[in-house]
Amino acid sequence: MDPHLSSENLDVKNVRIAGQPSDSIWNICCKDGLISSISSVELSDSNRKLVRGFVAPSLCHPHIHLDKCFLLSHPKYADLEIKIGDFKEALTLTDQAKARFEHDDLMERGRALIQESIRFGVTHMRAFVEVDLTVGMKCLEVGLALKEQYKNCCYVQICVFAQDPLFSYEDNGEAMTSLIDQAVKMPGVEALGSTPYVEKGKEALIRNIKHAITVAKQNNLHLDFHMDYNLDPNNDAFTMDAIHWLKSFDWPLNKTVLFGHCTRLTLFTPDQWRQLRKEIGELPVYFAGLPTSDMFMMGRPSPETGGSQRPRGTLQVLEMIQRYGLNAAIGINNVGNAFTPQGTCDPLSLASLVVGMYQAGTKKDAELLYQCVSSRAKAAIGVEHPTQDVELFKSGAPANFVLFDKFGDDKMGASGTRSFRERKSIQELVTDAGHDRMTVFNGQVFKMLNTLDDPFFIPRQEWLSKAVQPFADYFGLTTLPLHIHEVLASFLTYTFINLVIGPWISKLVFPVKYMKLSADRRINWDVHVVSLFQSIMISALALVVMFTDEDRKNMTWEERVWGYTGRGGMIQGLATGYFLWDFMITIQHLRLFGVDMLGHAVSALVVFSFGFRPFVNYYASTFILYELSTIFLNFHWFFDKLDLTGTRGQLYNGIVLLITFFGCRLVWGTYQSLRVYQDLWAALHYNPAKSAKVKTSPNHEEMMQFASDKQIPLWLPLLYLASNILLNTLNFHWFSKMIATIRKRFQPPKQVKNEKAAVVMSTGANGNVTVDVDKTEVRRRQPATEDAEEDENEIPPAV
Numbered sequence: 001m002d003p004h005l006s007s008e009n010l011d012v013k014n015v016r017i018a019g020q021p022s023d024s025i026w027n028i029c030c031k032d033g034l035i036s037s038i039s040s041v042e043l044s045d046s047n048r049k050l051v052r053g054f055v056a057p058s059l060c061h062p063h064i065h066l067d068k069c070f071l072l073s074h075p076k077y078a079d080l081e082i083k084i085g086d087f088k089e090a091l092t093l094t095d096q097a098k099a100r101f102e103h104d105d106l107m108e109r110g111r112a113l114i115q116e117s118i119r120f121g122v123t124h125m126r127a128f129v130e131v132d133l134t135v136g137m138k139c140l141e142v143g144l145a146l147k148e149q150y151k152n153c154c155y156v157q158i159c160v161f162a163q164d165p166l167f168s169y170e171d172n173g174e175a176m177t178s179l180i181d182q183a184v185k186m187p188g189v190e191a192l193g194s195t196p197y198v199e200k201g202k203e204a205l206i207r208n209i210k211h212a213i214t215v216a217k218q219n220n221l222h223l224d225f226h227m228d229y230n231l232d233p234n235n236d237a238f239t240m241d242a243i244h245w246l247k248s249f250d251w252p253l254n255k256t257v258l259f260g261h262c263t264r265l266t267l268f269t270p271d272q273w274r275q276l277r278k279e280i281g282e283l284p285v286y287f288a289g290l291p292t293s294d295m296f297m298m299g300r301p302s303p304e305t306g307g308s309q310r311p312r313g314t315l316q317v318l319e320m321i322q323r324y325g326l327n328a329a330i331g332i333n334n335v336g337n338a339f340t341p342q343g344t345c346d347p348l349s350l351a352s353l354v355v356g357m358y359q360a361g362t363k364k365d366a367e368l369l370y371q372c373v374s375s376r377a378k379a380a381i382g383v384e385h386p387t388q389d390v391e392l393f394k395s396g397a398p399a400n401f402v403l404f405d406k407f408g409d410d411k412m413g414a415s416g417t418r419s420f421r422e423r424k425s426i427q428e429l430v431t432d433a434g435h436d437r438m439t440v441f442n443g444q445v446f447k448m449l450n451t452l453d454d455p456f457f458i459p460r461q462e463w464l465s466k467a468v469q470p471f472a473d474y475f476g477l478t479t480l481p482l483h484i485h486e487v488l489a490s491f492l493t494y495t496f497i498n499l500v501i502g503p504w505i506s507k508l509v510f511p512v513k514y515m516k517l518s519a520d521r522r523i524n525w526d527v528h529v530v531s532l533f534q535s536i537m538i539s540a541l542a543l544v545v546m547f548t549d550e551d552r553k554n555m556t557w558e559e560r561v562w563g564y565t566g567r568g569g570m571i572q573g574l575a576t577g578y579f580l581w582d583f584m585i586t587i588q589h590l591r592l593f594g595v596d597m598l599g600h601a602v603s604a605l606v607v608f609s610f611g612f613r614p615f616v617n618y619y620a621s622t623f624i625l626y627e628l629s630t631i632f633l634n635f636h637w638f639f640d641k642l643d644l645t646g647t648r649g650q651l652y653n654g655i656v657l658l659i660t661f662f663g664c665r666l667v668w669g670t671y672q673s674l675r676v677y678q679d680l681w682a683a684l685h686y687n688p689a690k691s692a693k694v695k696t697s698p699n700h701e702e703m704m705q706f707a708s709d710k711q712i713p714l715w716l717p718l719l720y721l722a723s724n725i726l727l728n729t730l731n732f733h734w735f736s737k738m739i740a741t742i743r744k745r746f747q748p749p750k751q752v753k754n755e756k757a758a759v760v761m762s763t764g765a766n767g768n769v770t771v772d773v774d775k776t777e778v779r780r781r782q783p784a785t786e787d788a789e790e791d792e793n794e795i796p797p798a799v
Contacts, residue, residue, distance in 0.1 A: 009029075009030065009031050009443070010029075010030040010399070010440065010443050010444065010445060011027065011028070011029050011030070012027070012028040012029075012030075012055065012403060012440075013027045013028075013041075013052070014026075014027070014041060014052050015027075015028065015052055015053050015054065015055045015403065016053070016054045016055065016424055017038075017054075017055045017056075017393050018054070018055065018056040018057065018370075018392075018393070018425075018426050019392070019393065020393075022424040022425055024040055025040070025041045026038060026039065026040055026041060026055075027039050027041060028055065028393070028399075030399040030440070030443035030444075031443065032443065033398065033399055033442035033443045033444075034395075034396055034397065034398060034399055034443065035393065035394065035395055035396065035397050035398075035399050035443075036395065037395055038393055038394060038395060052403075052405075053403045053404055053405040053436075053438075054403070054404045054405055054422075054423050054424060054425075054429070055393070055401050055402070055403050055404075056370070056374075056401065056402055056404065056426060056429060057370075057374040057375055057392050057400070057401055057402070058121055058122070058123035058124070058374065058400040058401050058402050058439065058440070058441065059120065059121045059122045059123070059124075059347045059348065059373050059374050059377075059402065060122060060123070060124040060125060060329075060347070060373065060374060060377035060378045060381070060383070061117060061122055061124070061125035061126065061127075061331055061332055061345075061347065061377070062125075062126055062258065062286075062288050062329045062330075062331045062377040062378075062380045062381050063126060063128070063224070063258070063260050063288045063290060063331035063332070063333055064113070064117075064125055064126065064127060064128065064331060064332050064333060064334075064335075064345075065127075065128045065130075065161075065333065065334050065337075066110050066113060066114075066127040066128060066129055066139075066142075066143055066146070067101070067106055067109075067110065067128075067129050067130055067135075067139040067142070067143070068094060068097070068130075068334060068337050068339070069109050069110070069112070069113045069334065069335045069336055069337065070109045070112060070113070070335060070336040070337070071093075071094070071097050071109075071336060071337040071338070072336045072337055072338070072341055073336050074105060074108075074109060076100065076105050077097050077100070080093045080096055080097055080338070082338055082341060085296070085338075086297070086300065087229075087297050087339075089338060090297070090337075090338035090339045093337075093338040094163075094337065094338060094339070095134070097337075098130070098132075098134050098135050099134060101135050101138055101139065102138075103138065103141070103142060106138065106139060106142040107142055107145070107146070110142055110143070110146045111146065113335065113345060114146060114150055114154060114156065116344070116345040117154070117345040118150075118153055118154050118439050118441075118446050119437070119439070119446075120344075120345055120346040120347065120348065120437065120439075121347075121348070121402035121437050121439050122154065122345070122347065122439075123154055123155065123400045123439065123440075123441040124154065124155045124157070124377075124378050124381065124383055124400075125154065125155070125156055125157065125381075126157045126159050126191060126222075126224070126258075126381040127143055127146075127147075127156050127157065127158055127159065128159045128161040128193055128224075129142070129143035129158060129159070129160065129161060130161050130162070130163050130164075131160050131161065131162060131179055131180060131183040132162065132163065132164040132176065132179070133164070133175060133176060133179065134164075136179070137179075137182075137183060137186075140158070140160060140183055140186065140189075143156075143158045144158060144186065144187075144188045144189075147188055148188070152441075152442075152444070153441055153446050154441060154446075155383070155441075157190045157191060157222075157381055157382075158188055158189050158190060158191070159189075159190070159191035159192065159193045159222075159224055160180065160183045160184050160189050160191070160192050160193065161192075161193035161194075161195075161224075162176070162180055162193065162194050162195060162212075163195055163198070163226075164176065164195075164198065165195075165198050165199045165200065165204065165208070166180070166194065166199070166204075166207075166208045166211060166212075167199060167204045167207050167208060167211075168198075168199050168200040168201075168204050177211065180192075180215065181215060184215060184216075184219045184221060185219065189219075189221065190221060190222060190382075191216075191221050191222035191223065191224055191381070191382075192212060192215060192216040192219070192221045192222070192223055192224065193223075193224035193225070193226065194208055194209070194211075194212040194224075194225055194226070195208075195225075195226040196208040196209050196212075196225065196226075196227060196238060196242075197226070197227065197228065197229055197230070197238075202236075205238060206238075206241060206245075209225070209238070209241060209242050209245055210245050210249075212225070213242075213245055213246060213249050213251065214249065216255070217249060217251065217252065217255075220255070221255065222255050222256050222257070222258070222381065222382050223251075223255065223256070223257045223258070224257075224258045224260065225239075225242060225257070225258070225259050225260065226260050226261055227239050227242065227259045227260065227261060227262050228259075228261065228262045228263065228264035228265060229261040229262075229263055229264070229297075229298075230263060230264050230298075231263055231264065231266070231267065231298050231299055231311060231313050232264070233267050235264060237262075237264045237265060237268070239259055239262055239264075239265060239276070240276065240279060242257075242259070243276075243279050243280055243283065243285065244279070246283055246285075247281075247283070251283060251284075253282065253283075253284055254284075255284065255382065256284045256285075256286055256379075256380060256381065256382045257283065257284060257285050257286070258285075258286045258287070258288055258380050258381065259285070259286070259287050259288070260287075260288040260290060260331070260333070261288075261290055261293075261294060261315075262287060262315055263294055263298050263313050263314060263315070265287075265315065266311075266312070266313065266314070266315060266316065273320070273323075273324045273326075274324060276324075276326075277324050277325055277326055280326070285327065286327040286328060286329065286379070286380035287315060287317070287320060287326060287327065287328040287329075288315075288328070288329050288330065288331045288380060289314050289315035289316075289317040289328065289329070289330045289331070289354075289372075290314065290330070290331050290332070290333035291314045291330060291350065291353060291354050291357060292332065292333065292334075292340050292342060292343045292350065292353070293333040293334055293339055293340040294313050294314035294315075295312065295313060295314055295357070296339070296340055296341070296342065297313075297339065298311070298313030298314065299311040299312065299313030312357055314357070315328065316358060317329070317330050317354075317358070317372055318358050318360055318365060318368055318369070318372075319358075321368065321372075321376075322368070327376070327379070327380065328372065328376070328380075329372045329373070329376045329377040329379075329380045330347075330350055330351070330354060330369075330372045330373060330377075331347075331350075331373075331377065332345060332347065332350060346433070347373035347374075347377075348370075348373065348429060348430065348433040349433075350373060351366075351369045351370060351372070351373050351430045352430060352431060352432070352433070354369065355369065355430065355431060363425075363426075363427045366426055366427035366429075366430040366431065367426050367427070369430050370426045370429065370430055375392065398442065399440060399442060399443035400440065400441055400442065401440050402437050402438065402439055402440070403437065403438040403440065404423055404429060404433065404434065404436060404437055405422055405423050405434065405436050454482070454483070454486075454566040454567070454569060454570050455566070455567060455570060456485075456486050456489075456570050456573075456574075458485055458486070458489055459485075460482060460483075460485055461485050464481075464484055464485055464488070465481035465482065465484060465485075466481070467484075468480060468481055468484045469481050472612070476613055477609065477612035477613060478612065478613060478614065478706045479564055479569055479572075479611075479612045479613075479614050479617075479706055480609075480612040482566075482569060483569045483570065483572060483573030483612070484573070485573075486570055486573030486574050486577065487573045487574075487576050487577040487580065488577065489574075489577065490573065490574045490575075490576070490577020490578055490580075490581070491577040491578075491580050491581050491584075493577075494530050494533075494534060494577070494578055494581040495581055497529065497530050497533055498526050498527065498529070498530045498581075498585065499526075502525075502526045502529035502530060503522075503526060505529070506525065506526070506529065510642065513641070513642060513643075520592050523589055523592060524592065525641065527585060528634050528637055528638065530581070531630060531634055532630075532631065532634040532635075534578050534627070535627040535628070535630035535631045535634065536631055537574075538571070538574060538575060538578065538624055538627055539624070539625060539627045539628045539631065541570075541571060541574065542571055542620075542621040542624045542625055542627075543625070545567045545568065545570070545571055545621045546621050546622075548567075549565055549567045549568065551565050551703060552565055552567070552568060552618060552621075555618055555703070557678070557679045557682050557683075558682075558683075558686075558704070558707075559618070559703050559704065560616065560618040560619070560676075560679050561615070561616055561618075561679050561680065561682075561683045561712075562614065562615070562683075562704060562706075562707035563614070563617060563618060563703040563704055563707070564614040564617050564703055564704075564705075564706050565617070565703060568611075568617045568618060568620055568621060569611075569612075569614075569617065571620045571621045571624060572608060572611040572612065572617060572620040575608050575620060575624050576605065576608045576609055576611075576612075579601065579604040579605040579608055580605060582601045582604070582605075583598075583601040583602060583605050586598045586601045603723050603726075603727075606723075607719075607720060607723050608620065610716065610720065613716075614706050614707075615712070615716065615720075616676060616679070616680075616720070619672065619676055622672045623669065623672065625664050625668065626664055626665050626669060626731075628660050628664045629657060629660040629661040629664050629665060631660075632653055632654075632656050632657035632660055632661075633657055633661075635653045635657075636650065636653055636654060636657055636742075639653065645745055646745050646746055650745060651745075651746060654742040654745070657738070657742070658735075658738065658739065658742065661731075661734075661735055661738065662735065665731040665735070666731060666732065666735060669728060669731060670728060673724055673725075673728055676720075676721075676724065677721065680717040680720070680721065683712055683717070684712070684714070684717060686711070
């Protein structure tokens with residue numbers, strides 16, 4: 001399972017479906033990426049409140065720039081502020097930003113765009129990455145890396161994009177075209193994009209169009225033109241020229257050609273539109289209206305008009321489809337940069353915007369607008385998809401959809417029934433989609449890592465987090481406020497078991513034996529009860545986290561050292577709570593447990609607390625698995641105290657103890673220690689420039705949000721490594737002692753020479769008394785309890 005996905009088979013029950021009557025509910029079963037079955041459920045008064053949302057086709061970005069997103073909000077580009085807001089300034093600011101592009105910030109911003117898009121229900125996108133003489137292949141390399149990382153969550157179609165001219169240079173375009181020709185041959189590239197209108201003069205513009213067609217066809221790529229981006233009636237519209245050359249080059253029907261912007265076409269007369277449709281014929285040509293960018297850039301009034309003339313300046317997509325039979329979609333284009341400072345990654349926010357722009361308020365308009373950000377958008381980038389919702393939801397169809405209002409708590413009426421505000425149609429989604437969405441891609445649920453997504457059954461208490469914040473700030477324990485409730489819950493639970501539950505169970509099960517124990521031995525007994533409970537509980541939870549936390553499975557060394565997940569933090573918190581209790585109980589009974597146990601308690605508490613920096617949070621679940629052997633170590637101790645030394649039960653437990661101790665501590669522990677040594681070595685020698693191309697996990701930014709400068713003080717890894725080496729050394733020492741101790745329990749009694757001769761008196765046949773001296777005597781083993789007391793210091797502490 002990939003970092004963001006649920007199991008392979010998915011059942012979605014009691015939902016409404018787009019294209020079906022609103023008074024019907026359905027069950028959808030998904031298997032192997034397809035809808036395996038779909039069945040209706042009878043809707044009655046009793047089950048009406050069980051309806052859990054509205055299912056609609058997944059969304060698509062037909063045109064979005066991956067490398068230029070969020071420049072206005074990223075601190076690296078904070079000085080590149082919009083002063084005028086026109087196209088010329090946007091080009092200038094973007095060129096300045098591109099000169100600073102580096103792998104890390106490209107990855108960071110690209111991840112943000114993809115992840116936010118998926119949250120909104122996007123499962124397909126055409127992502128533009130620029131290739132030019134300034135950025136070279138930087139953007140493309142990042143785009144391909146992101147495509148690979150998110151391949152199981154979203155289809156990211158990489159489009160090599162030439163924002164700069166191809167031919168308007170002193171070298172006649174030799175360097176630029178060579179770079180583009182090299183870029184399109186890289187594995188993973190599926191489309192070529194070009195911007196003919198930036199060329200100097202008509203000849204270079206037409207040459208740009210022809211070259212793009214030629215290269216795309218030769219490399220079997222989809223083609224994308226940023227075309228006719230103006231509202232000047234005196235400028236020619238070159239879309240017709242492009243269509244002419246597509247025909248001349250015999251463009252293949254299995255690769256789409258998408259024209260973006262094309263604002264000059266809004267000045268067309270009806271006859272010109274009909275002529276355009278006729279020229280296109282059977283060519284797989286599509287148009288993308290980009291309203292947020294077009295409205296910001298186009299139609300600016302001249303000072304003489306007083307601001308009264310503001311044409312909409314964007315393709316009237318609905319009219320193009322309904323009136324002229326053209327293929328069209330709408331797209332986001334840019335997010336958070338000088339070309340488009342406003343807006344989000346949500347295609348439905350775009351659909352909602354154009355309801356007003358297009359004055360399209362009917363149910364039919366809304367359904368068509370939804371298609372423009374869904375099925376029609378997918379078709380525009382070459383993803384075969386029917387346009388009718390009924391066809392999308394049938395057995396054998398791809399399982400790509402969005403479940404809206406899945407939780408719907410805010411849609412419950414006062415009586416506990418579903419409110420009228422519950423979304424029941426496509427029209428309601430287009431006008432007000434809301435944020436409660438579950439994205440399904442190829443039959444799997446996308447789940448974005450939420451670092452606060454802590455599975456502990458007690459929720460985080462804000463007042464408690466605030467109370468511990470000064471302490472956490474002082475000691476640099478950044479994530480402690482997120483898990484202080486688990487630390488305290490763990491500490492209080494073990495205290496309660498130690499003082500109440502443990503003694504009560506011991507008196508109930510072993511009334512005679514427990515009550516005969518001295519005060520000190522009763523304390524030791526109660527501590528072992530707590531240790532047994534803790535070792536079972538924390539081992540089970542750690543195994544669950546290791547097998548179910550998919551983000552943890554895909555961590556790189558950086559993420560293992562500085563990264564954080566909520567589930568790993570939960571293990572950290574629960575373990576820290578236990579070691580806090582262990583420290584307190586050892587302090588309280590220092591005379592009984594000794595300074596060595598106090599040192600062990602302090603070391604464990606300090607080392608596990610480091611995880612809240614966060615520091616090697618990943619390894620909390622790894623090393624806590626030492627506790628698997630502690631389970632059987634505690635049983636071994638109880639066998640001795642219950643006069644069951646040497647029994648078969650202790651023998652079998654001893655075998656399992658040796659196996660788990662050897663496997664968990666010596667084999668697993670040593671292997672994981674080597675891994676943490678490697679990770680810490682890499683962290684100590686971390687160089688951002690050399691680490692720029694290190695592969696990272698899809699949720700890298702969320703996992704690393706608490707990592708500041710990715711630098712660690714030398715004392716921290718040295719202290720951690722010293723503790724780890726000491727514990728590993730003790731593990732090998734304890735293992736040898738354990739073997740000797742367990743063998744002693746089952747060795748037969750030894751016969752030894754006694755230094756004192758045994759005197760035996762007997763009466764002979766003649767009546768004389770004789771004295772015989774027997775120089776041998778059998779020396780019996782000590783009682784089991786005595787052996788056990790001798791051996792308590794020969795086995796590891798049960799912690």
